[in-house]
């Protein structure tokens with residue numbers, strides 16, 4: 399049984415229709431996002447299912463997961479806070495922000511909080527360099543930008559998420 | 565005369581709404597070309613305008629369109645919305661705040677090269693923005709401005725978005741096409757160039773978002789009008805992304821030929837904490853480091869003048885560096901960026917950046933000697949001219965010029 403094909407049949411049809419009939423494979427990036435929706439990462443089964451839908455080999459699909467940074471092979475926190483600490487943001491205090499944020503959460507960069515809610519990562523430029531410190535939050539559902547942030551406003555945001563979880 | 569050609573939302577805040585865009589002349593240019601002009605006539609106007617690509621390479625846009633192989637069909641237009649060069653955030657503002665002008669530009673380019681299908685390749689991080697673009701495209705279809713048999717002619721056009729997933733190299737046009745085809749985003753050997761062998765092996769024009777957003781006003785006002793903006797060398801206006809150690813970072817739409825000084829001190833409000841400027845990177849992290857002396861500050865920003873400073877203007881992403889940081893710290897950042905973003909296809913780029921990463925860490929940690937600084941320079945030198953795509957060259961610009969132009973910082977670091 400192909401769970402992805404069944405659960406998202408209409409959506410997948412629409413995506414494939416964007417490309418010429420013989421170029422189904424172009425839909426693979428969108429399908430990987432769909433696969434991540436449930437658990438926030440791509441499972442082995444997802445790989446096989448996507449490969450089957452698009453007539454690719456699972457190996458071809460897995461190399462893509464490794465190549466692109468927004469796909470994940472391992473589970474992470476429910477919310478991945480991806481702080482840009484590339485050069486322009488770092489010139490405006492992003493490294494200090496990232497360090498202090500991690501300190502407050504009691505984790506190192508790249509780690510997940512004990513409750514499994516938040517993973518904090520350092521990432522490359524997100525095209526928001528004039529609004530540092532900034533980060534994007536990736537969940538299975540998608541991505542959102544948060545700009546001109548402080549450690550305090552970030553911790554408040556995390557508190558909001560906690561309340562929502564309850 | 566309006567002050568803005570591209571960032572028009574700063575004068576007309578609601579221009580992201582279709583009715584407001586149309587009230588201000590929106591889609592008249594597209595209708596005009598489809599109903600009254602031959603495709604080649606459109607390309608001729610763009611050639612006359614002197615418009616050059618805003619994605620970094622500065623290639624003449626009309627000329628690129630004229631290279632499309634007319635013996636091989638279908639043709640495609642792909643808008644490059646991968647915007648990932650550190651320090652660049654102009655395409656995002658254009659698409660967020662003046663999306664219809666960009667989409668009209670995609671439409672006109674498509675008509676000019678005979679494409680009936682166009683794609684917008686958005687970096688994966690523009691997830692929310694891409695959803696909004698999808699809505700805007702749907703609105704255009706609803707309004708009969710996209711779709712079949714437009715304006716009662718035989719011309720049909722569909723525009724689709726395609727979401728990337730986080731890889732700087734996918735901004736390189738052939739890597740972008742590979743990525744669109746569902747493969748890893750690794751550059752192709754060129755030639756053949758996309759206008760003869762592009763998406764799915766078909767002739768394809770790849771243009772930057774800002775480039776395409778210039779097209780509707782060029783059609784409306786004429787090529788001569790645009791050519792008279794900017795300088796002799798570089799026609800037109802540019803959205804300069806200003807970042808780093810300035811008081812007012814942001815996007816500034818200005819004519820080419822504006823000096824660094826005007827951008828940084830008048831528009832940018834000067835250096836943060838009133839410190840002293842030391843270096844300028846004019847093309848994001850891919851830049852040579854320019855020593856910010858009076859000569860450099862008074863240099864007009866066009867392609868030729870910045871070249872005279874032994875640097876490139878590229879996508880005009882101006883990163884300002886002051887005396888609060890040392891240059892070894894700066895290149896530590898750029899090296900790690902390129903080490904992370906190298907696609908791994910060629911050895912000099914992959915291994916070279918890996919080694920540069922190790923050496924700069926040692927230097928920056930104060931565990932290195934003068935030999936290591938020389939080694940770093942020589943590793944960079946060995947990457948030069950040996951790579952398949954420009955990323956390899958980009959990766960060594962700041963390293964080599966940093967060591968050559970700011971030796972005192974490295975001496976201090978190894979003490």
Ligand SMILES: Cc1cc2nc3c(=O)[nH]c(=O)nc-3n(C[C@H](O)[C@H](O)[C@H](O)COP(=O)(O)O)c2cc1C
Pocket residue numbers: 616617618619620621622623625644645646647648649732733734735736737738770771772773775776953954955
């Ligand atoms: C490593 C690398 C990254 C690039 N990134 C971008 C980008 O993010 N956006 C862009 O428009 N062009 C980028 N380019 C330039 C494109 O390859 C191409 O020249 C451009 O999209 C052509 O459009 P234009 O003529 O309108 O500038 C990049 C080039 C290289 C080598």
Ligand code: SF4
Pocket residue numbers: 733750751905906907908909910911913914951952953954955956957
């Ligand atoms: S130069 Fe670097 S990024 Fe470009 S193709 Fe070679 S390895 Fe890939």
Ligand code: FES
Pocket residue numbers: 482483484485486487488522523524525526527528530650651652
């Ligand atoms: S450097 Fe952080 S968004 Fe560009």
